[in-house]
Amino acid sequence: MKSGGHTKATTYLPTEKIPSFKPINMSPKRNEKFLDEDLDITGNASCLDMHIQLCLCYAMPDSSPISAGDAILSLKNGLEILTRSLPWVAGQVVYEAPNKTHTGRMKIKPLGQTPTLIVKDLRQEPSDLTMEALRQAQFPIRLLDERVIAPIPSYSGAIPGPKPVVLIQANLISGGLLLTVAGQHQAMDYPGMGQILRLLSKACHGQAFSADEIAAANLPRYHLIPFLDDSYQPGPELYRRIIAPARPADSTQAPSANLTRSSWVNVIFEAVSLATLKRVAERDLSTHLGFISTDDALTAFVWKAVVRARISRLQPDEEATLSRAVNIRHLFDIPEEHPGMVTMCVYDTATLKALAGEPLGTTASRLRSELDHQKTGLVSITRAAVTMLNRSTDKSILNYMGTIRTNIDLMFSSFSKVDAYGVDFNMGLGQPEAVRLPLPPADPGIVYALPKRPDGQVVLAMCLEDRDIEALKNDRDFQQYGRFI
Incomplete structure (x- = not known):
């Protein structure tokens, strides 16, 4: 992952920078070491080995009584609550090689206790990336470089390392907070990401998920679209x-x-x-x-x-x-x-x-x-x-x-x-002013x-x-x- 020059990016927020930050118990409420989830069959296509992303731009005036620490703490608590009911959001996408039972499958396997939250403080950096500058320019993609504001490159299939199902990066800028959410594309499409955003915001508010929401989020995925029988021949x-078949070069590499x-x-x-x-x-x-x-x-x-x-x-x-x-x-x-x-x-x-x-x-x-x-x-x-x-x-x-x-x-x-403007994650910042694609x-x-x-x-x-x-x-x-x- 690229952190954007020499700007310090941290996984979770250092307590010495934000006094209001309070550590929370990150222990999983379900035993995630047994996480072994099939993806939807449509998500098994290797061309989707990448991350889809959205950047939600929130105003946070420097004079606001809402502190960055309070906003981050709300996100952290929400991620813990979300993971209790949807443990797979804290996992990684892994290819399981062919064996006697299948021809190879994409799976969600254990990675962390909750989805990773990265916090990056850009307020002291010499940069044009301020909320007022973004607002005046109407939040153009050219100012929202994923190398600076995203937790992982969009074309993540081309880089080594784990493929987290969900990653979040909170970027603190002068006058605002840019919240970039990344979802592994084999695990979700944009409507799916919209549902994750909605559930996370609900969790941040401490609202219980309905039985239907939990059931829909944890459906056994692989056979949701039924296969044709063995007699089918392609036409x-x-x-x-x-x-x-693809050439040896990975079809998901960056352009x-x-x-x-x-x-x-x-x-x-x-x-x-x-x-x-x-x-x-x-x-x-x-x-x-x-x-x-x-x-x-x-x-x-x-x-x-x-x-x-x-x-x-x-x-x-x-x-x-x-x-x-x-x-x-x-x-x-x-x-x-x-x-x-x-x-x-x-x-x-x-x-x-x-x-x-x-x-x-x-x-x-x-x-x-x-x-x-x-x-x-x-x-x-x-x-x-x-x-x-x-x-x-x-x-x-x-x-x-x-x-x-x-x-x-x-x-x-x-x-x-996708109702990305309707989520506030209980950060005290209201709804986002703009929702954009980070520049890939x-x-x-x-x-x-x-x-x-x-x-x-x-x-x-x-x-x-x-x-x-x-x-x-x-x-x-x-x-x-x-x-x-």
Whole structure:
């Protein structure tokens, strides 16, 4: 892990720095040495060997009666309470080699007594990382470098050492506290992380978990999506989902330097812009379902804009593909409160010329239709994909990016429904002012829709080639709805 220059980072807060800090009994309430949990079958894909992260930005004025020590103590107590009911959150993800009973599985094994909490004091560092500076700039990703504010790199599969299920880093800055939460992606998706955040905040308040919450969080995971029987043979339904075995190089390594420069940027869409986009798209509905969501309209709008940015250097008749990550819990009667990795991708393919020229509603309608599992067979396709993953000793065959070409295609993942603005962890700081993605290494061809703010604002985190970003900044249609920060 990188600690950001010479700044001192500590696991738990030194008592001599924060007088109000009081050590608590960290002894596990359940015997974690027997922790041996299977992951969801979808989480066994080796392409997910990384950490997903969110940074929650809280105001903590220097004159506030709330001390940093009180805030940290609330987090520590909450982590202990959370671990009592969900002991696996304190574990690590480990690969168990094939044996007589299985073809190899990702497991959660013991690591610590609670998830690690790192506290980093940046208040005395010569830095532009202050709450006021972030607020004035609207919390852009470029100022939130994961090398400084995150407990582990996003591409953690490329580094040696344990793969903790959950890690938290509290960064003390002038006027604020930046709380970065990391979750091992094979153990959880962003909806799953949202559930962990909600339960942790509840624990910090000393509120008891319901029986349903505990049951959903501790479900036996591996068979939640049922496999097909032994007679199944793979066919064209697995195109894009099951790929050729990976080369010896680890498919989860951090992206290598590209000859074409790429960058991460944020784009803000206010609630009124999103509502207008949806109305515009609804003028040209063509889906048999008769409706589209705001997410459909936003995804289609961004997809079309990126195509317009690229089309001048590509062949107009070339086909491009959008890979869209979707939460599939409801398809298999899995509780939405289950904090695992239960995501699959659906794909939209069309020529660049068609995408650039067709009405927004046509694209959005197609994206909505692709979510109709009764028409697309997404349930049977998912079962087929995980059946092949279960049969194979090569866990790289299921790849959520599939055959995506980063200079032509696009990966879009929306977790705008994750209620990250509704958690305060009983720190006395209120709700976060902003929720952002910490800046990871450039990995072009990815767009994330971050958790929606209470007023309806949605911020995108986009990584594209710099020339595509410049084209979008000069695209009047895109600028009419989205605003770069």
